[in-house]
Amino acid sequence: MTLQACAPKSQEDCGFVQNVYGERISWKSDVPVTMYLHADVPDSMVQAILSAAETWDRTVGRKIFNIVTYPRVTGPVNPHQDGKNIIYFMKTWEANRTSEQGRTSVYWVGDLIKEADIRLNAADFGYYWRSQTLSAAAKSDRANLPPVNVEALVLHEMGHVLGLKHKDNGGSVMATYLASGDDRVSLANTDETALRCEY
Numbered sequence: 001m002t003l004q005a006c007a008p009k010s011q012e013d014c015g016f017v018q019n020v021y022g023e024r025i026s027w028k029s030d031v032p033v034t035m036y037l038h039a040d041v042p043d044s045m046v047q048a049i050l051s052a053a054e055t056w057d058r059t060v061g062r063k064i065f066n067i068v069t070y071p072r073v074t075g076p077v078n079p080h081q082d083g084k085n086i087i088y089f090m091k092t093w094e095a096n097r098t099s100e101q102g103r104t105s106v107y108w109v110g111d112l113i114k115e116a117d118i119r120l121n122a123a124d125f126g127y128y129w130r131s132q133t134l135s136a137a138a139k140s141d142r143a144n145l146p147p148v149n150v151e152a153l154v155l156h157e158m159g160h161v162l163g164l165k166h167k168d169n170g171g172s173v174m175a176t177y178l179a180s181g182d183d184r185v186s187l188a189n190t191d192e193t194a195l196r197c198e199y
C-alpha cells in the first residue's frame, strides 16, 4: 500500500511516548520549553518549580526549560490547547481520579510536541518543599493526609512535558506513583539515558 510506503520508520521508544508511526515525540531542537505559571500557583512553590526545571537543564547540559515566573497567567483555571505551556494549581479534581497527584497534557503534530500543560492536584493533596508545608488539600476530608514533595511531583510532570512516559524501574523519576514523603528530586541514570535519545 502506498500509505505504508510513506510511513516513517518506527524507532526504539527510549522511554518516550511514540506517535502512531512508532516515532518518539519530543520538542526536538525547539527548546528551551517556555512554561508559564497560573496565578493560583502559590508564590511559595515557585522556587520548587525552578529547582525542578534546573535539574532537567543540568542533566541535559543546556537550558531546556524557561520558566516565566512573572507575569502570571490570569483567568479561569481551564487547561486547554491555547498555544501556551502552563502549570495549573487545581483546587478541583475529578472525583473518580483522587489518587492522581498530577497530570500533563501533551499536544503534538507528527513527532514534534507543540504544547504541554501541567495540572497539580491541589484538591486531594497537600504539598511541602524542603521540610516546609506549602499547602493543604482543598478537600477537607483529605486535609490530614501526609503531603507530597511538590518539587518531586513537578520534576516528574516536566518529564512528561519533554515527552517521557512512565517507567517503573531503575529509580526513574517517571515512576507512576510518588509516595507521600518521598523526596525524589534527582534524576536517575535511566532518565539521563532516555533524555540523550532526543535532547
Ligand SMILES: [Zn+2]
Residues within 6 Å of the ligand: 156, 157, 160, 166, 175, 176
Ligand atoms: Zn506521570
